[in-house]
Amino acid sequence: MIKRISIVGCGWLGMPLAKSLLEQGYHVLGSKRHSEELAELSAAGVEAYRLELDPQVESNNIAALLKSDLLIVNVPPGRKTNTAEFHIAQIANLLAAAKQQGPKKVLFVSSTSVYGPMQGVVDESSPRLPETTSGKALKQIEDDLLKDADLQASVLRFSGLVGGQRKPGRFLSGKTVSGPNSPINIIHRSDCIEIISQIIKRDCWGETFNASADLHPTKQSFYQLAAEQLGLPAPNFVDGAASNKVIANNKLKASLNFQFTYPDPMAWLRDNIQEAE
Template identity: 65%
Template sequence: MIKRISIVGCGWLGLPLAQFLLAEGYRVLGSRRKLEELESLGHLGIEAYQLDLAPQLQSNNIAALLACDLLIINIPPGRKTNTADYHIAQITALLDAATEHGVKKILFISSTSVYGPQQGIVDEYTARHPTTSSGIALSHIEDKLFASRAYQASVLRFSGLLGGQRKPGRFLSGKTVSGAKSPVNVIHRQDCIALIGALIQRDIWGEQFNACSDLHPTKQEFYELAAEQLGLVTPTFTAGEVSNKRIDNHRIKAVLNYQFSYPDPMQWLIEHQQEAES
């Protein structure tokens, strides 16, 4: 039974996830890169530990952080160190420590970028052909996780992230972009957290899931409305190359019997984007 959960990466997703899990009755441990950032986690009831992957592991108490029933790894590839080798080295150092300290279950937060620019319907049976540095790194780490016999692992791949301070109206405002008719693949943070909770509750391991909202508006209609909702300058769209890549979410909905809180990104824009979110 899972009682103690460690979250490596208590940022935009990890922090509200930790609060959600605390409310569900789990004992939650979390990490931040700097010692001075730990106090804020402690005030929320999170047992906080310093951990930096630079890419070698540096921690004030890695044994305590990894004394858990489940380790959630939520560290996206960094922008300043945006090389596949660097991120692979970071997560490899963490996985080596997890093995050394006897962690038995790992949930890795990945991205649908592992599929690269493939076209059409993309589901869990679609071969991965990443082309970006981050996609290449994540794909390599996924393989490493599933190859290990030291622990059980599941991988959760999120599409473009929305919610909180991630307001899509700001992403392309005033810019000139192509692909007006390309479908948008996004997911709201609230659904990300609920899906993680459902996976933990059902104790599902050795699996990989894609997570994306039900509907896929076009890039033009989505980002024009997103900018308008915030009173920003709308993007200008050119007749460039159009993608028809659509991330399919049927498997995770079926396995978890889950219905998305935000199945329609356009409806979310209309109802929620102007709300003050943290």
């Protein structure tokens, strides 16, 4: 039974996730990169530790941080280092430390960027052909983790993330954007947190899930309304390269009996644009 959960990466997603898990009765341990940020975690009730992956593990107490039943790895590839090898080494070093300390279960937060420019309906059986540095790193980490016989791991691939400070009206405002009729693939942070909670509750390991909202409005309709809602200049849409990629969430919904709080991105824009940061 999972009672203690370590979250490596307590930022935009990890911090509200930690609070949610605390409310559900779990003992939560979490990390931040800088010592001055630990007070925020402690104030929320999280057992807080400093952790930097450079790419070697640098921590004030890595043994204590990883003394748990489950490790949630929520560390996106960094823009500063900008090499796949660096991020792969970061996670490899973290997992090596985890094996020494205790958690046998791992949930790795990945991204649908591992599919690259795939077109049409994309599900978990679709080939992963990443083109970006971050996508290539995530693909390699997924492969290494899922074939590791010492760990029980699941991989969660999120589509574009929105909610809180991530207000999509700011993403493309005033920019010239091609492919106005391309479908978008996004997911709200609240749904991300609930999906993670359900994976834990259902003890769902050895799986890979795509996580994206049910509906896929066009890029033009979504980002135009998003900008208008914030009183910002709308993007300038021009004909050009278009995508018809649609991330399918059927497996997730069936396996977890999951219903999205925000299944319709357009409805979320209309009804929740003023949500708290």
